[in-house]
Amino acid sequence: MAEQSWASARRWLYTTNHKDVGILYLITSIFLFAAAGVLALTMRTQLSAPGNTLLTSDIYNQFVTVHGMLMIFWVLSPLAFGFANFIIPLQIGARDLAFPRLNAMSYWFFLFSGVMMILSFFFGAAPDLGWTLYSPQTAALFTPTIGFNLGAGALILMTVSITMSSVNFLVTMLKMRAPGLKLRYMSAFSWAILITIFMMLYAFPSFLAAVVLLYVDRAFGTVYFSSIQGGSLLWDNVFWFFGHPEVYIVLFPALGIIADVIPTFARRPLHGAKYVIGSMVVVAMLSFAVWGHHMFVTGIGIVSTKLYTVTTIAISLPFDVMIISLIETLGMSKLRLKAPALFALGAVANFIVGGITGVFLASVALDYSLRGTYFVVAHFHYLMVGASIIGLIGGLYYWFPKITGRMYNEKLAKIHFVISMIGFQILYFPMFLLLDMPRRVVTYTPDTGWGLLNLTATLGGFIFGGAQLLLFYNLYRSSRVGPPSGPNPWEAWTLEWALPSPPPPHDFDVIPTFLADGSIRFGSGPGLPNGSGHSSEIGYPNGSSSHDGNSSLHLEGLSPWPILMAFAGFIFFLGLTIGKPANPQPVSYQPFWPLIADGVILGIISLFGYSREKFTVHEDSHVESWPFKQVPNMKLGIWTFLGAEVIFFGVLIGSYFFVRTNDAAWPAAGTLFDIKNGFAMTLVLLTSSLTAIMALASARAGNRSGLIASLGGTLVLGAAFLYIKAGEWFSLGASNVFQNYSLPATSYFITTGTHGVHVFAGMCMTVYLLANAIKGKYTNGDHATLEHFGLYWHFVDIVWVFLFPLFYLI
Amino acid sequence: MNTNYLYLLIFAALIGETDIEVNLSSIIPAYNEYVTVLLGIAGTKAILIAMFYQHLRYEPKSLSAWVIIGLVIASLLMGLSFVQLHVGH
Numbered sequence: 001m002a003e004q005s006w007a008s009a010r011r012w013l014y015t016t017n018h019k020d021v022g023i024l025y026l027i028t029s030i031f032l033f034a035a036a037g038v039l040a041l042t043m044r045t046q047l048s049a050p051g052n053t054l055l056t057s058d059i060y061n062q063f064v065t066v067h068g069m070l071m072i073f074w075v076l077s078p079l080a081f082g083f084a085n086f087i088i089p090l091q092i093g094a095r096d097l098a099f100p101r102l103n104a105m106s107y108w109f110f111l112f113s114g115v116m117m118i119l120s121f122f123f124g125a126a127p128d129l130g131w132t133l134y135s136p137q138t139a140a141l142f143t144p145t146i147g148f149n150l151g152a153g154a155l156i157l158m159t160v161s162i163t164m165s166s167v168n169f170l171v172t173m174l175k176m177r178a179p180g181l182k183l184r185y186m187s188a189f190s191w192a193i194l195i196t197i198f199m200m201l202y203a204f205p206s207f208l209a210a211v212v213l214l215y216v217d218r219a220f221g222t223v224y225f226s227s228i229q230g231g232s233l234l235w236d237n238v239f240w241f242f243g244h245p246e247v248y249i250v251l252f253p254a255l256g257i258i259a260d261v262i263p264t265f266a267r268r269p270l271h272g273a274k275y276v277i278g279s280m281v282v283v284a285m286l287s288f289a290v291w292g293h294h295m296f297v298t299g300i301g302i303v304s305t306k307l308y309t310v311t312t313i314a315i316s317l318p319f320d321v322m323i324i325s326l327i328e329t330l331g332m333s334k335l336r337l338k339a340p341a342l343f344a345l346g347a348v349a350n351f352i353v354g355g356i357t358g359v360f361l362a363s364v365a366l367d368y369s370l371r372g373t374y375f376v377v378a379h380f381h382y383l384m385v386g387a388s389i390i391g392l393i394g395g396l397y398y399w400f401p402k403i404t405g406r407m408y409n410e411k412l413a414k415i416h417f418v419i420s421m422i423g424f425q426i427l428y429f430p431m432f433l434l435l436d437m438p439r440r441v442v443t444y445t446p447d448t449g450w451g452l453l454n455l456t457a458t459l460g461g462f463i464f465g466g467a468q469l470l471l472f473y474n475l476y477r478s479s480r481v482g483p484p485s486g487p488n489p490w491e492a493w494t495l496e497w498a499l500p501s502p503p504p505p506h507d508f509d510v511i512p513t514f515l516a517d518g519s520i521r522f523g524s525g526p527g528l529p530n531g532s533g534h535s536s537e538i539g540y541p542n543g544s545s546s547h548d549g550n551s552s553l554h555l556e557g558l559s560p561w562p563i564l565m566a567f568a569g570f571i572f573f574l575g576l577t578i579g580k581p582a583n584p585q586p587v588s589y590q591p592f593w594p595l596i597a598d599g600v601i602l603g604i605i606s607l608f609g610y611s612r613e614k615f616t617v618h619e620d621s622h623v624e625s626w627p628f629k630q631v632p633n634m635k636l637g638i639w640t641f642l643g644a645e646v647i648f649f650g651v652l653i654g655s656y657f658f659v660r661t662n663d664a665a666w667p668a669a670g671t672l673f674d675i676k677n678g679f680a681m682t683l684v685l686l687t688s689s690l691t692a693i694m695a696l697a698s699a700r701a702g703n704r705s706g707l708i709a710s711l712g713g714t715l716v717l718g719a720a721f722l723y724i725k726a727g728e729w730f731s732l733g734a735s736n737v738f739q740n741y742s743l744p745a746t747s748y749f750i751t752t753g754t755h756g757v758h759v760f761a762g763m764c765m766t767v768y769l770l771a772n773a774i775k776g777k778y779t780n781g782d783h784a785t786l787e788h789f790g791l792y793w794h795f796v797d798i799v800w801v802f803l804f805p806l807f808y809l810i
Numbered sequence: 811m812n813t814n815y816l817y818l819l820i821f822a823a824l825i826g827e828t829d830i831e832v833n834l835s836s837i838i839p840a841y842n843e844y845v846t847v848l849l850g851i852a853g854t855k856a857i858l859i860a861m862f863y864q865h866l867r868y869e870p871k872s873l874s875a876w877v878i879i880g881l882v883i884a885s886l887l888m889g890l891s892f893v894q895l896h897v898g899h
Contacts, residue, residue, distance in 0.1 A: 202883045237891045288883050292894065303898030304890070627872035639873060643880035650884025658891055675832065682828050690821040693863045697814055787865075794863045798856045805831055805848045 014558035016100035016615075017505055021107050022086030023403065026396075028111055029078040030472070033389075035118070036070035039063045041465050044427075048458035050446040060442040061128035066117065068131035069151075072250060073158050074114045076384065077200075079392050080253030081110075081165060084193045086403060088169070090496035090503060091190050093178025093512050094623075098171040098633045101559050101615060102164050108566030109161035116154035116570065120147040123578055127151035130440055132243065133214065135225035135235035140218040146578055152215045153577035157569060159208040166201040167640045169193065175633050177624040178495075180514030184277075187494045188270055191277045192256020195284045199245045199252075202288065205644045207242035209651035210235065213750060215577075221738070222746040224655060229662040229743055233298055237658070238651050240291035248287050251383060252280060254391025255322065255351075258344040261398050262326055264492040265341035266333035272325045279318030286315040296367045305364050312362035319355055323348065338490070339413035343394030346421050350386025354379055357432070370435065377439050378431035386424055393420075393471065400475065401485030405501040408478040412470055419467035426460025495520060505557075511620065561610040568606055572599025611768065634784065638791045649799050652754060656747040656806060663743060669809050672737065672744055677728050678808030681721050682800065685759075688717035689797040692790050699773075699783035707779060707786075711770045714793070718763040725756055748807055755803060758796045765789050820862045827851050 015021060043063050046055045055063065085103065089096055097103045120126040124145035129137050137143065173194050177186070186194070213224045214235075224230045263270045270276060292300060292308035326348055335341060357379040360366050370376060400408050430453040437450050444450050488497040495512065496503070498520065510523040575595025619633055628636050660666055669675070691713035698706030729749070737745045769789055772778065778786050831851050838844040861867040866874050 202880060206887070233894075237887070237894070241887050288886055289890065292890065295894075300894040301898035304894045307890070307893070628870065628876075630870050631873055636873075636876075639876060643877065646877075646880035647884050647887075650880075650887060654884070654888040654891060657888060658895070661892065662895055669835070679828070679832055683825065686821065686824045686828065689824075689859060689863055690817060693817050694814070697817065791864050794859050797863075798859050801855045801859070802849075802852050804828075805852050809831060809835070809848060810845050 010558065013563055014104075014560050016096075016104045016557045016559050016562065018085050018089050018096045018100065018103060019403075019503065019505075019507075021103050022082050022084070024107050025078050025082030025085055025110070026403075028107075028114070029075050029082060030475075032070050032114055033075045033079070034468070034472070036067050036075055037465050037468065039067040039070070041461055043067065044458040044461040046442065047444075047454045049455065050444050050448070050451050052443055055442060057442040058125065058128065061130075061440070062121065062126040064440055065127045065130055066121070066151075069117060069127070069155075070114070071384065072131060072246065073155070074110070074117070076250040076388055076392070077162070077253075078110055080193070080196065080250070083189075083253065083257070083392075083395050083399065084169065084197075087399060087496055088173065088190060088193055089176075090402075090499060090507060091187055091494050092173060092176065092181055093495055093508065093514075094172060094176040095507050095511070096557075096617075097168050098176060098617070099168050099637065100557060100617060101562050101610065102168050104559065104562035105566055106161045106165040106168065108563045109157050109164070109569060112566050112570035113154045113157035113161060116157060116574065117151055119574075120150040120154065123147040123150050132239060133235075135214070135232050138214055138218070138235075139226045140221075141226070149215065149218060149577040150574075152211050152218070153573040155211045156208065156215070157573055159204050159211070160569070162200055162204045163208070163641070163644050166197050166204070166644070167637050169197045170201065170640050171633050171637045173197075174628055175623070175625045175631075175636060176620070178512050178514055179622055179624055180516070181624045182514075183626065184274065185514060185518075187256075188259030188273065188276060189253075189256035189494075192252045192259070192280060195280045196249050196252040196256075199249050199284050199287060201640065201644050202647050203242045203245035203249065205647035206238055206651045207246075209648050209655075210238040210242065212754070213238070213652075213655065216750055217746075220749075222750060223742045224659070224746055224750070227659065227743050227746075229659040230655070233295075233300075234655060234658050236295045236298060237291070238655060240294045241288070241651070244291040244294065245284075245287040247380075247383065248283055250388050251351075252283075254347060254388045254395070255280070257395035257398065258326065258347055258391050259322075260492075260494065261340045261344040261394055262329055264398075264490050265336045265338060265344075266330055267336075268329055268333050270325065271328035271331075272321075276322050276325045279321040282318045283315055286311055286318075290315055293362055293367070296364050297371050309362050309364060313359065316355065316359050316362070319351075323352060338397075339408070339410060339417060340394045340398035340490075342414065342417045343390055343397065346417065347387045347391035347394060350382050350390060350424070354382025354386055357382065372438055374431040374434035374437045374439055378428050378434075381428050381431070386428065390420070390424070396471070396475065398490070399496075400478070401489050402496055402499075402501050402503070404479045404482070405485055406478055406482030407485045407489060408474050408482060412474045416467055416470040416474065419470070420464060423460050423463030423465075423467055427457050427464050428460070430454075430457045430460070498522075511623075514624075557615075559610075559613060559615060561606050561613060564602060565606040565610065568599050568603035570599075571595050572603065575599055632784065634788055635791070638788045642791065642795050645795060649754075652751045653802060653806065656751055659743050659747060667741055667744060672741055673732075673748065673808050674728070675808050677724060678804050681724050682804045684717050684721045684724065685797050685800050688714050688721070689794050691717060692793045695769075696783060696786050696790055699778040699786050702779045704773070704776065704779045707773050708770065711766055711773055715763060715766045715770060718759055718766065721759055722756060722763075725752065729753075751803060752807065755796065755799055758799070762789075762793050762796055765792070816862065820858050823858060824855055827855050 012020065012024065015024075042055065043060065046052050046060060085097075088094075117126075124147040125143075126147050127133065127143075128148075129143065138148070173186075173190065177183075213222075216222050217225050225232075225235050259270055259273075259276060290308060290311045292304055293312045296305055296308070357375070361370060361376065361379065397408060397413055400406075434450055434453050437444065437448070437454075444454075485501050487499065487501050490497070498512070499507065508522075513521045515521055572595070575592040575598070577591075578595075579591040631639075691710045695707050695710035695714060698704075698710055729752075732745070732748075766789070769778075769786060772785075831848055834848055834851070835844055838847055860877070866877065
């Protein structure tokens with residue numbers, strides 16, 4: 001019995017299988033959905049009557065903030081990631097994600113980041129300024145709690161998780177599609193996830209940079225967000241540059257589900273599918289040019305306000321295309337009103353209301369009066385809950401049979417839908433009428449006249465919240481005793497339904513082939529129509545792949561290192577953020593070194609174990625991989641990661657530009673940072689790039705001694721760079737540079753410090769490579785790792801190529 | 811050309827450009843023009859490293875496009891923030 005329990009625990013703790021990881025994401029995010037819901041209902045109870053004293057303002061503010069953060073970062077996206085993990089490889093005909101262990105690590109980082117955010121309640125106070133964390137209230141002077149730092153640490157961990165997932169999914173979807181599955185034939189859900197991940201890759205590094213800047217401000221007394229030149233406007237830019245794409249990041253997976261569910265239940269292909277996908281692509285591109293509409297009241301200038309008004313209105317137009325397409329799909333159809341279809345339709349209705357009210361806010365005049373009111377709260381909850389959560393719940397019902405192999409209780413699901421929709425409208429519609437009630441207030445006086453509408457909203461909140469208990473009960477009960485669903489209860493057309501429910505661990509006995517006539521073939525069997533729209537015949541897969549494949553393809557795929565590495569990261573950041581304040585004014589934190597040391601040691605052990613573990617991922621050569629056919633998976637992964645790094649350093653450099661061009665009293669070149677030092681570091685780093693490329697050239701030529709010498713040279717030059725940099729840091733630190741030049745010192749220390757950390761990370765990789773090279777690796781045609789390292793090292797060099805002139809020469 | 815010579819040639823170009831950067835202020839005294847040329851030189855150094863040391867020159871064009879997307883998005887942030895601060899007030 002005990003052995004069986006351990007085997008089960010071991011499976012879930014060590015799994016790298018995409019379906020297991022998907023289930024972990026789904027269950028965790030459902031639990032956190034419940035936790036965030038409890039916070040929301042407590043807040044609604046507080047607001048149900050004027051002058052209520054259930055919550056103090058401090059606690060209320062913490063509840064508002066953590067509720068928002070949990071819902072956005074730890075519920076909406078992870079719920080979508082749960083589906084993406086389980087379904088995407090099945091839909092595109094891949095056996096797993098490109099990097100299974102990285103995928104498991106993403107989940108554990110996500111889980112530990114959520115734990116850390118909740119822990120923040122127990123360390124003074126959780127973050128309490130709203131999920132937007134507006135500066136300068138976030139300065140340590142105004143919020144001197146350790147809990148706030150802990151929250152920042154949680155956000156950093158969460159962003160690391162997201163970045164790993166983004167790289168993994170992009171490589172998988174671009175490089176591992178089944179033969180014949182061209183991008184244009186992918187399902188709407190797959191497309192929605194691909195575009196979502198693309199936005200995540202480029203939006204989250206901005207958030208990571210923003211939180212890193214914020215944390216350093218709080219912990220070390222730098223002044224990016226407390227200076228006049230940076231301050232609130234700088235935070236607004238770096239936050240909303242991430243924050244607005246984030247709206248679409250949480251919305252698109254639900255839209256993808258809706259666009260898969262409605263055709264299935266309407267028994268018609270998605271009308272104008274290519275226009276729907278095209279619209280999503282347009283939204284993704286425009287999403288990076290609309291963030292300024294969150295800043296209309298900050299005085300950003302008339303040209304900017306006009307520009308953002310135009311882009312914001314423009315971004316609403318592709319959504320019209322999507323809605324019209326869904327309506328056209330429904331037209332003349334024989335819609336089967338099963339629970340997934342009901343939730344999809346409900347989500348579309350809510351989305352229309354939420355979307356239209358959002359267009360109101362593109363108007364500068366309306367935005368001036370509606371900004372920061374409950375109208376805005378209603379608008380974004382219609383999108384985030386009404387469209388996104390309702391759509392994702394539709395996905396839960398839709399794929400529940402595939403995930404568990406059992407059917408849920410349809411009647412209960414329909415009751416859940418009706419009560420949810422009624423509760424939702426009673427909860428949020430009154431908020432549209434609270435045009436003059438500011439958001440994030442703990443209470444109000446009776447003479448405001450807001451009491452009745454708030455009471456109504458609270459009533460709706462409890463109806464909506466109570467309805468979700470039906471969902472939890474239904475899913476739990478049905479997963480144990482529901483009737484067997486069979487492989488394809490919905491007679492759906494996408495590939496996952498061609499597999500047994502639940503699918504076997506290895507997914508496919510034989511990788512299917514998508515044929516030009518729109519059918520799918522398993523092995524030598526006949527093709528099965530996939531309903532992708534270019535077949536005149538609509539048929540149904542029989543739900544079983546042909547079993548002429550090799551069952552030895554079933555790989556156990558357990559690894560302890562992902563969870564250990566994530567745990568190392570967790571305790572490292574815990575140590576970094578829970579230290580006691582060294583002195584209260586200004587607050588600066590002393591890290592808790594024992595935990596940091598534990599995190600570093602465990603991290604090194606895990607990294608060592610991870611790199612030594614024999615974990616083979618096969619790279620099929622015959623798969624569909626346009627437009628990166630010639631690029632190996634790992635190389636594409638490294639380049640994709642470097643794309644995120646471009647944004648990260650772009651934000652750091654952009655922040656420097658921001659304060660620099662906003663400050664007339666910046667010291668002249670050469671007065672603060674010694675040009676000779678900068679020149680010497682540049683020479684050293686450029687030379688290290690030469691030695692790194694010579695190491696690769698030596699490996700290719702089979703020259704082992706040349707390889708070792710070149711790698712050794714790279715290591716020594718990296719160390720020399722850091723030695724000069726450290727000398728400069730100590731010298732500047734001793735010269736009271738912060739007192740006299742706080743902003744130049746802030747930008748210098750943060751930007752070069754972050755770059756220095758990258759150099760150090762590169763040196764750690766070099767040590768590993770050197771050790772392997774001494775053992776004789778890399779000179780027998782196995783030099784890919786060296787090439788991948790080089791991509792990173794040269795990127796770090798490129799960053800310095802810009803930092804040198806920016807900090808030393810201008 | 812032997813690739814090792816090519817790498818050395820690129821290295822020489824990078825060092826030469828760095829040398830020009832350090833002495834540029836004496837050649838171009840006007841500040842705005844100086845900064846523009848300086849960043850231009852940094853850009854060419856970055857391109858040389860990316861093309862020859864990171865081998866983008868020999869990779870499929872789609873990979874270069876993939877890299878450029880990140881640069882475009884980062885430039886968008888910097889460019890539009892600059893407009894906010896300095897245009898139309």
